[in-house]
Structure formats: structure tokens, C-alpha cells
Amino acid sequence: xxxxxxxxxxxxxxxxxxxxxxxxxxxxxxxxxxxxxxxxxxxxxxxxxxxxxxxxxxxxxxxxxxxxxxxxxxxxxxxxxxxxxxxxxxxxxxxxxxxxxxxxxxxxxxxxxxxxxxxxxxxxxxxxxxxxxxxxxxxxxxxxxxxxxxxxxxxxxxxxxxxxxxxxxxxxxxxxxxxxxxxxxxxxxxxxxxxxxxxxxxxxxxxxxxxxxxxxxxxxxxxxxxxxxxxxxxxxxxxxxxxxxxxx
Amino acid sequence: xxxxxxxxxxxxxxxxxxxxxxxxxxxxxxxxxxxxxxxxxxxxxxxxxxxxxxxxxxxxxxxxxxxxxxxxxxxxxxxxxxxxxxxxxxxxxxxxxxxxxxxxxxxxxxxxxxxxxxxxxxxxxxxxxxxxxxxxxxxxxxxxxxxxxxxxxxxxxxxxxxxxxxxxxxxxxxxxxxxxxxxxxxxxxxxxxxxxxxxxxxxxxxxxxxxxxxxxxxxxxxxxxxxxxxxxxxxxxxxxxxxxxxxxxxxxxxxxxxxxxxxxxxxxxxxxxxxxxxxxxxxxxxxxxxxxxxxxxxxxxxxxxxxxxxxxxxxxx
Numbered sequence: 001x002x003x004x005x006x007x008x009x010x011x012x013x014x015x016x017x018x019x020x021x022x023x024x025x026x027x028x029x030x031x032x033x034x035x036x037x038x039x040x041x042x043x044x045x046x047x048x049x050x051x052x053x054x055x056x057x058x059x060x061x062x063x064x065x066x067x068x069x070x071x072x073x074x075x076x077x078x079x080x081x082x083x084x085x086x087x088x089x090x091x092x093x094x095x096x097x098x099x100x101x102x103x104x105x106x107x108x109x110x111x112x113x114x115x116x117x118x119x120x121x122x123x124x125x126x127x128x129x130x131x132x133x134x135x136x137x138x139x140x141x142x143x144x145x146x147x148x149x150x151x152x153x154x155x156x157x158x159x160x161x162x163x164x165x166x167x168x169x170x171x172x173x174x175x176x177x178x179x180x181x182x183x184x185x186x187x188x189x190x191x192x193x194x195x196x197x198x199x200x201x202x203x204x205x206x207x208x209x210x211x212x213x214x215x216x217x218x219x220x221x222x223x224x225x226x227x228x229x230x231x232x233x234x235x236x237x238x239x240x241x242x243x244x245x246x247x248x
Numbered sequence: 249x250x251x252x253x254x255x256x257x258x259x260x261x262x263x264x265x266x267x268x269x270x271x272x273x274x275x276x277x278x279x280x281x282x283x284x285x286x287x288x289x290x291x292x293x294x295x296x297x298x299x300x301x302x303x304x305x306x307x308x309x310x311x312x313x314x315x316x317x318x319x320x321x322x323x324x325x326x327x328x329x330x331x332x333x334x335x336x337x338x339x340x341x342x343x344x345x346x347x348x349x350x351x352x353x354x355x356x357x358x359x360x361x362x363x364x365x366x367x368x369x370x371x372x373x374x375x376x377x378x379x380x381x382x383x384x385x386x387x388x389x390x391x392x393x394x395x396x397x398x399x400x401x402x403x404x405x406x407x408x409x410x411x412x413x414x415x416x417x418x419x420x421x422x423x424x425x426x427x428x429x430x431x432x433x434x435x436x437x438x439x440x441x442x443x444x445x446x447x448x449x450x451x452x453x454x455x456x457x458x459x460x461x462x463x464x465x466x467x468x469x470x471x472x473x474x475x476x477x478x479x480x481x482x483x484x485x486x487x488x489x490x491x492x493x494x495x496x497x498x499x500x501x502x503x504x505x506x507x508x509x510x511x512x513x514x515x516x517x518x519x520x521x522x523x524x525x526x527x528x529x530x531x532x533x534x535x536x537x538x539x540x541x542x543x544x545x546x547x548x549x550x551x552x553x554x555x556x557x558x559x560x561x562x563x564x565x
Contacts, residue, residue, distance in 0.1 A: 077472075077501070078510055078514060079514060081468045083518075085464035085465040089457055089464060093345075093457070
């Protein structure tokens with residue numbers, strides 16, 4: 001006795017659900033009926049049949065019908081999965097921004113500062129000594145040459161470090177804002193000050209700027225009236241500094 | 249006769265403007281050394297792949313062999329101008345995005361792939377792999393972000409791939425200029441357009457975000473369906489490779505016959521990119537002893553990728 005052929009539930013031309021055999025479905029498709037799957041037919045391989053025997057239909061164009069209503073609807077589950085994924089990426093982006101300096105950048109700066117010859121730093125420092133003096137007069141700040149590894153802030157608090165590594169660690173560990181300032185300098189100062197690549201790290205000039213930043217982070221530049229090439233730099237750094245604070 | 253004249257061929261149009269330009273391959277350093285010895289004044293303009301000597305008599309342009317085929321220089325300025333015309337858009341984008349060269353993740357690999365680094369000489373195969381990539385990714389990003397219009401987009405994508413990539417990359421060009429006065433190097437500086445460079449890193453960022461979103465979607469699908477092996481294999485710039493979910497799961501749980509096409513459509517609505525999906529024959533991973541090679545087999549042949557050492561280290565060291 002021949003085995004009974006299984007029937008599959010489908011809809012023809014958007015009508016009521018019907019139970020047909022595979023052969024019958026193929027014949028209907030060939031005759032030009034619009035064949036749609038139903039939830040019950042999902043267990044059967046109806047879709048490959050539709051794809052195979054309907055030459056002009058794209059797989060994505062097969063519409064699925066809700067059992068209750070007649071309107072087609074995209075599965076909600078996928079939508080929520082995608083919106084969750086988008087959220088995850090956004091959050092990661094925010095985290096990246098915050099932790100930017102805790103990673104390789106921090107290491108790069110640390111390494112580069114450590115590699116600067118002291119002589120180069122001090123000679124450059126001496127060149128701009130006038131700038132510092134004026135700064136000290138107006139803002140009551142003292143900044144020692146990097147070889148001495150000392151910084152005094154507005155309140156007279158002295159940050160003293162034992163050696164060069166300590167000095168760098170001071171920059172790195174005292175406050176996270178400083179890292180962000182340096183990041184922004186990397187991104188924003190390229191055109192005006194020709195500081196465009198890691199090469200500038202091996203130039204003492206940068207360390208000098210770096211000192212200014214430290215001072216800048218502790219002082220209020222708006223109260224300091226200094227003339228010369230660094231004024232504009234100060235303004236930029238101060239703006240960046242404020243920007244970071246506002247974002248915080 | 250000055251030495252440069254020996255290198256400059258007649259070009260009536262250029263000469264009418266007071267200078268001539270000749271394109272050359274090789275011989276740059278010889279010419280620079282000769283100019284220095286002759287105590288001439290000139291500028292040497294270098295990009296990563298082209299070098300140009302500018303003198304009062306005319307210019308000499310040195311290019312790589314492969315660049316000789318690039319015939320779309322006329323589009324470079326058009327593209328830059330289109331972007332610069334829309335420069336006000338960057339104010340908004342800068343507020344919304346953390347635009348930074350270090351913030352772009354151009355690739356990512358699943359930990360499982362990196363684990364093959366410990367298995368010298370072995371070859372593994374993955375079947376049922378799907379590739380989803382963004383169609384003409386960087387141009388698509390420029391279009392989606394509103395920097396170029398559809399007509400210009402179509403014009404750009406009609407040119408050969410190598411030229412197309414070079415064209416879009418030209419917006420991020422950094423030129424190093426060396427000024428020689430009477431044979432002495434007197435100044436060296438960098439010339440670049442920071443706005444265009446920001447646009448470049450923005451489009452790279454957007455493409456990488458699109459890939460990361462897809463990666464997260466597949467991670468979530470794995471979680472939802474309690475699948476132990478990660479579907480996500482890797483992404484490289486604008487293409488992502490994943491293992492396909494069981495058809496039955498796609499049909500029963502997500503009520504679709506092609507979940508991946510649906511994901512592409514859905515993401516197009518959200519992010520605006522056009523995606524292209526392809527079912528691949530297989531992906532093969534080979535540990536050659538020194539590198540991890542990934543061969544992505546397609547009908548027309550295979551694409552080759554390498555898993556960078558630092559990615560492997562980031563997982564295991």
C-alpha cells in the first residue's frame with residue numbers, strides 16, 4: 001500500500017489556509033498562484049519550493065502573514081536584537097572615548113617622554129624662560145625645569161618627584177583630565193603648531209608644551225596676560241580644558 | 249641648459265602658464281642630489297606614493313609603477329570640493345562622534361580563529377559561511393553622511409576598484425614639503441587639510457561601526473539561541489564573515505527564510521548603508537608556522553586575509 005503523502009498548510013492568493021501536498025503546491029505555483037507560507041507550514045520546506053518554481057521572486061520578498069490579522073509584519077524579535085546591538089556599539093564608543101589614554105596612547109606618550117634627552121629639554125626650556133617668568137608673576141605659579149621634576153600649583157602645593165620615571169608617572173596618574181588634554185592637543189594642534197606625528201614626542205619642545213598644559217590645568221589662563229607665541233596656545237589649551245570639564 | 253630642462257618635455261598648455269610638468273618613474277634622489285650640487289632652489293613635495301619637485305622652470309612628478317594606471321586625477325579635486333562645500337556638516341558629526349584615527353577598529357577576529365595560532369601546520373575549514381559587506385563602503389558612507397550626491401556617487405563607483413580606493417583615500421593625503429634654497433634645506437613642514445582628514449576618519453569610523461553592529465547582532469543571536477560556537481568569525485574593513493544559523497531556527501524563531509537578508513534590510517533602514525550578502529563555499533584557516541592565513545573561497549577564486557599578530561596576542565598574552 002502506497003504511503004500517504006503529507007499535506008502542508010499554505011495560503012493561495014492571500015485566501016484561507018489550505019492543506020495541500022507538495023505536488024499540488026508546485027502545480028499551483030506553476031499556474032501563477034501566489035503561495036504564502038503559514039506558521040504551520042514553517043516545519044516543512046515550502047520556501048525552497050516557492051523559490052524554485054517561481055522564477056522572478058526574490059527570497060526576501062516572500063511575505064509572512066500573522067495568523068490573526070491579514071497585514072504583513074516584520075518580525076519584532078529581530079528589530080529588538082538590532083537596536084540592542086546598536087546600543088552596545090554606542091556604549092562601547094563612549095567607553096573608548098573615556099578610556100582612550102589608558103591604553104596604548106598612554107604607553108606611547110610615557111615611552112616617548114622617557115626617551116627625550118634631558119639636555120634637549122632644558123635648552124628648549126631656557127629659550128622660553130621669559131614666558132614662564134611672566135606666568136609666575138601673573139599667576140603666582142612656579143614651574144621648574146623638567147630636570148628638577150617639580151611643579152607648584154596655585155595653592156602653593158608642591159609636586160615633587162624623585163626621578164624622570166616618577167615625573168612621568170606624576171603626569172599620568174595625578175589626574176585623568178591631563179591625559180585628555182594631551183589627546184585633544186594631538187588631534188587639534190596639528191596645523192597650527194606642526195605637531196603632527198609621534199616624531200614630535202622626541203622633540204623637547206613638546207615636553208615644554210606639556211609643562212604648560214600641566215600648569216594650564218591647574219591655573220586659570222583667563223587671568224594671565226602673557227605675550228608671545230604661546231598665548232594662542234594657552235587659549236587653545238584652556239578652551240580644551242574647559243571643554244573636557246563641561247563634558248564631564 | 250639647466251638640468252631640469254632635460255627632464256621636462258614640452259607641454260604647451262602648462263608652458264603657457266609659465267611651467268611644464270613631466271611624469272617620471274625612479275631617479276628622484278639622483279635629481280635631488282644634482283639640484284643640491286648645482287645650488288638650485290626648489291621644493292620637494294612628498295606623499296606616501298608620489299614625489300614632486302617644484303622649481304621655477306617647471307615640475308617633475310615621480311610616481312609608483314602601479315599609479316601610472318590612475319587616470320582619474322580630475323575627480324580628486326571634484327571630490328574634495330564636494331566635501332568642502334558640505335563642511336558645515338562636520339560640526340554636527342564632530343559633536344556626535346569621537347573622530348580620531350585611533351578610534352577606528354578596521355578589523356576584528358573571533359578568539360576561536362586566534363586559537364589556531366598554537367597549532368602549527370594545521371588547516372581548518374568552516375562551511376555554511378555567509379559574507380555580508382557594505383556595497384562600495386567608503387563612497388556609501390560619504391553618500392549616507394551627505395557629503396556627496398547620488399550622481400557623483402554613481403560616477404565614482406563606475407571607475408575601477410583600485411582607482412576608486414585611491415580616489416577616496418586622496419582626501420586624507422598628508423604632504424611633506426621640503427624647501428631648498430640654493431641647495432640648502434631651509435624648512436620642512438607638513439601640509440594637510442584637517443577637515444578632509446576628519447571626514448576620512450569619520451567615514452572609516454562609520455563603516456567600522458556598521459561592522460561592529462553586525463558583530464553584536466550575531467553575538468546576540470547566538471545568545472538568544474544558546475549556540476555555543478560563535479557565529480561571528482571575523483570582519484575586515486567593510487566585510488563580515490559569519491557561520492549561518494540553522495534554517496529551522498531562522499524559520500521557526502524569526503519567521504523568515506533568510507534571516508541574513510532581513511538583518512541587512514533592517515540595518516539599511518537604521519544606518520543607511522547598502523549591504524550585499526553572499527553564501528560562501530567555505531573559509532579555510534591555515535597556520536603556516538609564522539602566520540595565520542584565512543582563505544575565503546568564492547566562485548571566482550579566493551580572498552586572502554592574515555590575522556595580525558597583535559590580535560592574537562591581545563587574546564592570549
